[in-house]
Amino acid sequence: xxxxxxxxxxxxxxxxxxxxxxxxxxxxxxxxxxxxxxxxxxxxxxxxxxxxxxxxxxxxxxxxxxxxxxxxxxxxxxxxxxxxxxxxxxxxxxxxxxxxxxxxxxxxxxxxxxxxxxxxxxxxxxxxxxxxxxxxxxxxxxxxxxxxxxxxxxxxxxxxxxxxxxxxxxxxxxxxxxxxxxxxxxxxxxxxxxxxxxxxxxxxxxxxxxxxxxxxxxxxxxxxxxxxxxxxxxxxxxxxxxxxxxxxxxxxxxxxxxxxxxxxxxxxxxxxxxxxxxxxxxxxxxxxxxxxxxxxxxxxxxxxxxxxxxxxxxxxxxxxxxxxxxxxxxxxxxxxxxxxxxxxxxxxxxxxxxxxxxxxxxxxxxxxxxxxxxxxxxxxxxxxxx
Numbered sequence: 001x002x003x004x005x006x007x008x009x010x011x012x013x014x015x016x017x018x019x020x021x022x023x024x025x026x027x028x029x030x031x032x033x034x035x036x037x038x039x040x041x042x043x044x045x046x047x048x049x050x051x052x053x054x055x056x057x058x059x060x061x062x063x064x065x066x067x068x069x070x071x072x073x074x075x076x077x078x079x080x081x082x083x084x085x086x087x088x089x090x091x092x093x094x095x096x097x098x099x100x101x102x103x104x105x106x107x108x109x110x111x112x113x114x115x116x117x118x119x120x121x122x123x124x125x126x127x128x129x130x131x132x133x134x135x136x137x138x139x140x141x142x143x144x145x146x147x148x149x150x151x152x153x154x155x156x157x158x159x160x161x162x163x164x165x166x167x168x169x170x171x172x173x174x175x176x177x178x179x180x181x182x183x184x185x186x187x188x189x190x191x192x193x194x195x196x197x198x199x200x201x202x203x204x205x206x207x208x209x210x211x212x213x214x215x216x217x218x219x220x221x222x223x224x225x226x227x228x229x230x231x232x233x234x235x236x237x238x239x240x241x242x243x244x245x246x247x248x249x250x251x252x253x254x255x256x257x258x259x260x261x262x263x264x265x266x267x268x269x270x271x272x273x274x275x276x277x278x279x280x281x282x283x284x285x286x287x288x289x290x291x292x293x294x295x296x297x298x299x300x301x302x303x304x305x306x307x308x309x310x311x312x313x314x315x316x317x318x319x320x321x322x323x324x325x326x327x328x329x330x331x332x333x334x335x336x337x338x339x340x341x342x343x344x345x346x347x348x349x350x351x352x353x354x355x356x357x358x359x360x361x362x363x364x365x366x367x368x369x370x371x372x373x374x375x376x377x378x379x380x381x382x383x384x385x386x
Contacts, residue, residue, distance in 0.1 A: 004067045005017070010071070010075060014036070033049050044082060044085075044319045044320060045086070066096070068098040148286045148287070150276070150289070151289045157331055158331040162291055162329065163258060165373035167195070168247045182235050183260070184259075185259050187244075187255065187257045188246040189245065193244075194213070194244055195213040197217060197241065199221050199240045200237070261276050261279075280312050283312075283321075288325060290327065291331055292330060297351065298354055309360060310359030324364065328360075328363045329367075330366070330367050331370050332371075334372055
């Protein structure tokens with residue numbers, strides 16, 4: 001049995017492979033492919049690269065292997081995923097997370113906490129140069145960058161209802177037509193008791209400034225039309241920004257921002273489609289939450305969005321990482337009679353084949369009933385306020 005040690009640092013994007021305790025001396029070894037590449041790029045086959053497991057099998061000539069991995073929990077899980085999918089080239093694989101007990105210190109959340117603590121020590125220390133307004137501003141900008149979750153969906157998927165369920169309040173309008181004519185950003189801020197709304201029109205004029213958000217106000221802003229549009233179709237409001245406390249999301253380390261986009265078939269503004277396209281293709285900035293009606297698959301606008309997502313996955317150089325940034329939410333699952341058709345059968349016989357027909361396999365799939373979840377959260381909020 002060959003013993004392999006793989007050390008991967010996601011922050012420096014450096015990988016070290018030792019075979020039986022020795023470094024790889026042959027600079028032309030295929031295993032040198034992993035240098036300066038993210039783990040998610042080299043665990044799977046790509047082009048002439050066979051994936052880490054088949055390359056190890058070819059390079060070592062041994063059918064049995066033990067891999068000691070040193071790295072984060074998330075990266076170990078991805079390596080384990082690749083083992084299950086591509087490890088059949090070995091008769092036996094022993095995969096060990098060698099630094100499991102210490103891996104929590106490498107967790108990004110823990111890194112952020114440590115960074116804040118170090119910065120606090122500098123601010124309280126004797127070096128005045130670390131206390132200037134410019135340094136404080138730059139640190140705040142770096143540490144408080146927004147984590148954007150862009151929500152995309154075809155019409156009548158229950159997207160707005162799902163977002164209402166997430167924030168635990170009835171704020172976004174939700175009816176069976178393309179309701180979201182304006183892009184809406186919802187930012188988590190646990191320091192607020194209520195949600196405040198800011199909005200400006202397409203000409204840069206303020207329309208609302210730190211006003212308490214209500215469903216009627218958001219609906220009014222969504223449906224305002226540009227008086228200068230002779231056809232009366234163009235939306236007047238460019239952007240609606242909501243900020244307030246989203247349940248179960250910490251805002252002390254990470255600023256989560258949900259971006260509610262118009263429905264996939266809403267063509268009132270080409271900028272909306274461009275935003276969706278940019279979000280789908282920008283692997284560095286956005287997590288994509290794709291919401292669809294689990295009881296009504298295969299609509300034309302749904303297929304268009306799914307094909308855009310599939311193209312982004314296919315053209316990415318980041319392998320598994322490019323797929324993991326897409327979350328697929330099958331909403332309205334409460335419409336199924338599980339006594340007649342269990343959810344397992346719906347997934348296997350309907351949902352997965354429909355996604356696969358658009359080029360999406362192994363989706364991160366979640367079943368939901370946004371309406372039920374919204375009511376549960378709203379009731380819990382009312383009980384907590386008593």
